[in-house]
Amino acid sequence: MNEDKKVKEKILEKSIKAFLSKGFRGTTTKEITSAAGVAKGTLYWHFKSKDEILDAILEKFLKEFVGGISDTVTNSSENFVGKFKAFFKFGSEFSRDNLELMLVYQTLLGEIVGSKSKAEMKMKVIQNRYDHLVQTLLDEGKKEGVISEDVDTYIHARIMTAALIGSYLQWYLNAGSYDSEYVRLYAMTIRKTLLKWVGVEIDR
Numbered sequence: 001m002n003e004d005k006k007v008k009e010k011i012l013e014k015s016i017k018a019f020l021s022k023g024f025r026g027t028t029t030k031e032i033t034s035a036a037g038v039a040k041g042t043l044y045w046h047f048k049s050k051d052e053i054l055d056a057i058l059e060k061f062l063k064e065f066v067g068g069i070s071d072t073v074t075n076s077s078e079n080f081v082g083k084f085k086a087f088f089k090f091g092s093e094f095s096r097d098n099l100e101l102m103l104v105y106q107t108l109l110g111e112i113v114g115s116k117s118k119a120e121m122k123m124k125v126i127q128n129r130y131d132h133l134v135q136t137l138l139d140e141g142k143k144e145g146v147i148s149e150d151v152d153t154y155i156h157a158r159i160m161t162a163a164l165i166g167s168y169l170q171w172y173l174n175a176g177s178y179d180s181e182y183v184r185l186y187a188m189t190i191r192k193t194l195l196k197w198v199g200v201e202i203d204r
Contacts, residue, residue: 008046080141
């Protein structure tokens with residue numbers, strides 16, 4: 001990674017931490033430059049505004065989380081259950097390994113929804129892609145005859161993504177007070193429950 005890219009990544013990293021701590025509106029560019037250890041001119045060399053930093057964070061989430069899940073499912077040669085397990089595994093491991101990115105997205109979602117801003121529109125695009133990915137996966141299950149024809153995949157996909165967001169938050173809140181066996185059982189139970197909603201029973 002060249003020096004310019006390292007500086008840009010550092011600004012993004014410190015911005016994520018700042019937005020988590022004080023929110024997007026509550027964070028100043030001065031606080032970001034101070035945390036990143038860069039001059040104001042350096043910040044504006046990489047990002048024209050705080051809004052552009054926000055857009056870069058959303059793009060990072062879209063590419064790494066939603067794009068990563070999409071690639072995982074698309075590249076899998078498994079049947080519906082196998083693909084769903086791969087989808088769930090990627091999301092769980094990404095959430096574990098990219099805690100701040102996941103949390104800042106959810107924090108920003110709560111702050112920005114309703115603002116009718118460009119950022120809100122981008123968040124809608126991100127959520128629609130995530131929802132559509134799950135819906136497509138459920139539609140595959142229908143084609144295989146695993147999921148009943150009377151299951152509304154549009155509705156169930158959106159219920160699933162909402163449940164997953166909530167389950168990640170619950171995990172973050174409790175993971176520090178439980179051992180790894182709890183985390184394993186928690187994840188397995190969530191996965192089984194999501195599949196049971198669409199009439200698919202699995203042992204583990």
